Amino acid sequence: MMRTRPLKVALLGCGVVGSEVTRIMTTQGADLAARIGAPVELAGIAVRRPNRVRAGVPAELLTTDATALVKRGDIDVVIEVIGGIEPVRTLITTAFEHGASVVSANKALLAADGATLHAAAAAHKVDLYYEAAVAGAIPLIRPLRESLAGDKINRVMGIVNGTTNFILDKMDSSGAGYSEALDEATALGYAEADPTADVEGFDAAAKAAILAGIAFHTRVTMDDVYREGLTEVTAADIASAKRMGCTVKLLAICERTVDGRSVTARVHPAMIPLSHPLASVREAYNAVFVEAEAAGQLMFYGPGAGGAPTASAVLGDLVAACRNKLAGTTGAGESAYTQLPVSPMGDVVTRYHISLDVADKPGVLAQVATVFAEHDVSIDTVRQQGKDGEASLVVVTHRAPDAALSATVGALRKLDTVRGVASIMRVEGE
Amino acid sequence: MMRTRPLKVALLGCGVVGSEVTRIMTTQGADLAARIGAPVELAGIAVRRPNRVRAGVPAELLTTDATALVKRGDIDVVIEVIGGIEPVRTLITTAFEHGASVVSANKALLAADGATLHAAAAAHKVDLYYEAAVAGAIPLIRPLRESLAGDKINRVMGIVNGTTNFILDKMDSSGAGYSEALDEATALGYAEADPTADVEGFDAAAKAAILAGIAFHTRVTMDDVYREGLTEVTAADIASAKRMGCTVKLLAICERTVDGRSVTARVHPAMIPLSHPLASVREAYNAVFVEAEAAGQLMFYGPGAGGAPTASAVLGDLVAACRNKLAGTTGAGESAYTQLPVSPMGDVVTRYHISLDVADKPGVLAQVATVFAEHDVSIDTVRQQGKDGEASLVVVTHRAPDAALSATVGALRKLDTVRGVASIMRVEGE
The missing domain is CATH 3.40.50.720 (NAD(P)-binding Rossmann-like Domain)
Known part of the structure; x- marks a missing residue:
């Protein structure tokens, strides 16, 4: 025939x-x-x-x-x-x-x-x-568009850029700093001569836009995606993540907002627990975790480039x-019937891991805790470490809107007793 | 519209x-x-x-x-x-x-x-x-039939039965024996009152037949699938696997034979290294690992039942x-154009982990090694442990046809110095 x-x-x-x-x-x-x-x-x-x-x-x-x-x-x-x-x-x-x-x-x-x-x-x-x-x-577009066409997808969270995963994996396994890991990625052909599109998250943000549109049956463009690259991630951040039983990954995350009336899409480095399936994605591999109402938690894993x-x-x-x-036919075309709008980053509910350099004197923790309370941000854990007159304070928050978390960090910076914000990173996947 | x-x-x-x-x-x-x-x-x-x-x-x-x-x-x-x-x-x-x-x-x-x-x-x-x-x-049939329609799939290896994965995971994490773990699976609703279809591997074998047919564009039925359940897996097997840096999973494996002229499909317990992505599939989750010529290694993970x-x-x-x-159309129908035949289990190339109870006297290892050599089976590692006049000998082979491995075990049983074959398990995923 x-x-x-x-x-x-x-x-x-x-x-x-x-x-x-x-x-x-x-x-x-x-x-x-x-x-x-x-x-x-x-x-x-x-x-x-x-x-x-x-x-x-x-x-x-x-x-x-x-x-x-x-x-x-x-x-x-x-x-x-x-x-x-x-x-x-x-x-x-x-x-x-x-x-x-x-x-x-x-x-x-x-x-x-x-x-x-x-x-x-x-x-x-x-x-x-x-x-x-x-x-x-990795078969991903077709499974989302067709296999899950009878389900309601609530979240898509993935490692969709191999270059940055290689760099972070290298930093995690060897303790190397960002520049050193980037150099190795370049030498091995995992990073391009101009790595901007990868390390600043543009590549991942484009993918997040595509995934969000398909997952939520709406239209999402590159401009709707909040984006932070990994150039600011330090060896200290990775060490901090390890102490929390976490690792750092550059994640593309597409979610419905709490009220279900809009969606969000973002790309940024985040700490995820070592027990999360995405934590064990090594080298330049990609993996995407999908949460759907009926299907539950699915993961798709494989080579993301080449x-x-x-x-x-x-x-x-x-x-x-x-x-x-x-x-003489065509497959399923665009599905954007929900017309769900895209909310800004401030509406995203997430957790922050904040590392502060503070004066080593009584009352500092009380001052810091007050700032969190004033912004309605609840603290999960605090760890204090003294060193030669200075001290560091590591705070992990409970879930709160990113706008509130961000405002909290702004207010902390203004405290006399806070000498500097050593690092801020979101915590996901829990 | x-x-x-x-x-x-x-x-x-x-x-x-x-x-x-x-x-x-x-x-x-x-x-x-x-x-x-x-x-x-x-x-x-x-x-x-x-x-x-x-x-x-x-x-x-x-x-x-x-x-x-x-x-x-x-x-x-x-x-x-x-x-x-x-x-x-x-x-x-x-x-x-x-x-x-x-x-x-x-x-x-x-x-x-x-x-x-x-x-x-x-x-x-x-x-x-x-x-x-x-x-x-888990989207699997559609990705294999459509997303990978332009690729050549060489192997499909997966955990496709949640009940048995729950039992093995329980045995691995708690040291429980098979019966105890089965009881817990039954109590929690993961195993049916009559668990035969799951624990004897019939359910997984049916899935292996379906996957093999689709992956290799040929016809494979339940009767073509070699099948061993997990009822013989002991706490000692699990402990043995741990000492090797492995865990035990009930795997469905569909492969092309070495010469590419036929395919095989089988279900049996196997040791896989902890570093393999399938090793970390816990509880009743399923996951399927696919190796394709162009795509490389892909994995699909999620809830396998419910x-x-x-x-x-x-x-x-x-x-x-x-x-x-x-x-007014239909999707892709059956694709069985390769008409590749299904070879018997004896043709499968695999590795054995064999645990022998032997007499604790000189020359036993030489005798045992001779039997392996006579069957053209090459030994990877041997571990000897003495205990009160008896000794145990754990042999892990290199890759060889299952028929040769099986014949080796038969010959070992006949040796005077071999008091018993405590366990035999295949080793996969390396």
């Missing part, structure tokens, strides 16, 4: 991921054909530098004219692994206009403007799939898009 | 899972409608005992005539949560004949006769979905089946 006319695929971009996609499509064509129900053919590959040597990539397929490729009219599916906003957005919408479904790994574009792209795909009755945009090879893992996600989407093309 | 005529759903069975399905369908109808694109209506519920009190289940929907319900002709999707082979197989095929898609949680039926059911669904152009049949709420988690999986499938009905 297999159709003999092949489905035609255009590939935009042939870097680490694109080369792997090409390799698998050319070496495992028979398997892909059997799973799709028709042969699938790579019809063209748009690249910027056609003369660069790419092992295993058929040179005759290369073109520098991506626009002409997506406009050919005979392309069934366009795979986009270029990244960035433009010219990719224009290329994708042009592909839709010419009847092609699109498989993309582009988190930045989806997080910036997913709604427009979904609407364009729907208008042209084609698919837009992007499993590879979040957590690499050529082959990302290609696996891209090709899974390619098979789905091709099957739909053959059946 | 929402259709106003509702899709009609028939529910077969209203026990723990069916009641939860009913509860969610009646309380979260608006969400389901938004996600499907049309309202969905529970049109009838077939039960054996209509007079039993079921909180939240509309009495007017109950019927004892399941056959008449699936034959009504206006049913779009039948949800089957009765379990067992007959009359369920007949009911499902009757539903197909009357144009209904089927969502089932029935591992026994799928593992016994999945091919026939898939063929019947395809013949009537309807869907057969069964995410709930394996690992409860009313609400299973209902979550059922309703995810319901949404998919309803969307397909609206679009």
Whole structure:
């Protein structure tokens, strides 16, 4: 019953991921054909530098004219692994206009403007799939959109950036400082020459926006996501976490607010207990923890980046898009019917771990405790350590709105007896 | 754009899972409608005992005539949560004949006769979905069938039975023996009055058959799965595992054979290193580890049973089946094109941990080592412990075919100096 006319695929971009996609499509064509129900053919590959040597990539397929490729009219599916906003957005919408479904790994574009792209795909009755945009090879978008479509997701909390997890894991296991761990990540190829997108949390924030939108059936963009990177995390923070039976992870957290009338999305370093499943995620691995009303607690774990893992996600989407093309249908599109607004960081309910340098004299703890009480922030534990006339005070709060916690820290800074706030970190996962 | 005529759903069975399905369908109808694109209506519920009190289940929907319900002709999707082979197989095929898609949680039926059911669904152009049949709420069937459709899966290894994981976790954490741990599992509701299906590995074997078929695109039935339960696992085995830095889990393992020309599927207790992600799966949780060529190592974790988690999986499938009905299409059906045969247990390459009671005299180790060598089984480590004239010898082998390992044990039993084989357990996950 297999159709003999092949489905035609255009590939935009042939870097680490694109080369792997090409390799698998050319070496495992028979398997892909059997799973799709028709042969699938790579019809063209748009690249910027056609003369660069790419092992295993058929040179005759290369073109520098991506626009002409997506406009050919005979392309069934366009795979986009270029990244960035433009010219990719224009290329994708042009592909839709010419009847092609699109498989993309582009988190930045989806997080910036997913709604427009979904609407364009729907208008042209084609698919837009992007499993590879979040957590690499880990099946996550499809499980959230389809497997959990009959459930109510309350929280998505994950490690979605491998570079920063590698750095934090290194700091935790070796006691290294941030710069030293970053250097090692760079040397081993886990961090890029300019690591800003990773270490400042931009990459994770884009993924958080995508996950929040899907989980809560609403629209969340990159701008809605509160973001703190890990450049301020110190070896002392990690040591402090250890004393609490915790480790530090850069988390993307998407939640419903307490009243259920809005959602929040944020990325920041946080202490989590060693007993939490996310605590044992090592090196550059990713893992996402999902809490749903009926399903309970689920976790998805795997490699979050890399050529082959990302290609696996891209090709899974390619098979789905091709099957739909053959059946003359499309998969589920955007689901944003709840129209839940995104609340600011101040509304998030969390806990703070605060480390203060204070004067070593009587009454300091009473003063500090008063400030917490004035802001309606309840204290869970306090640990005092004296050292040569100075002392440090480590306070862990109970759960309170981030705005109240943040105001408390502001007021503490103004106390004469508080010489400095050595570190502030949120505590999650309890 | 929402259709106003509702899709009609028939529910077969209203026990723990069916009641939860009913509860969610009646309380979260608006969400389901938004996600499907049309309202969905529970049109009838077939039960054996209509007079039993079921909180939240509309009495007017109950019927004892399941056959008449699936034959009504206006049913779009039948949800089957009765379990067992007959009359369920007949009911499902009757539903197909009357144009209904089927969502089932029935591992026994799928593992016994999945091919026939898939063929019947395809013949009537309807869907057969069964995410709930394996690992409860954990999205697993859909990720394997769809997300990894462009990849080559080499191994699936998982904890797919919550009852036995609870028992082994209890034995590991408290030092309890098997019977004591089983009693506790029964008291807490984790084990049924007759625990045979769980503790003898039948439940896990059915799931292994389903997973192997999907992962390797071939047909695997319950009868193809090698099966050992955990009733022989002793507190001494657990202690032995601990000394090796391991824990004992009842694993379902589906692999390609070394030459790639066949597959194997098996369920048995095994020692796995504490560093393996499956080692930290506690209580009645399930987790499945998947190794794919491009994706690398993935893990899926969550509650493997229970009313609400299973209902979550059922309703995810319901949404998919309803969307397909609206679009006039069906999802991906059975994929068994590789036709890879299933090899017997003897062909599986694994490692043994063997504990022998031996005479405490010179030359015993040499005798024992000779038996291993004669069977081409290479020894990794040996530990000798003397106690009052007797001694114990613990041997851990390198990887070898199970047939060779098994023959080695047979030959060891015949040695005069071997007084008994205290325990044999496979070692996995390294």
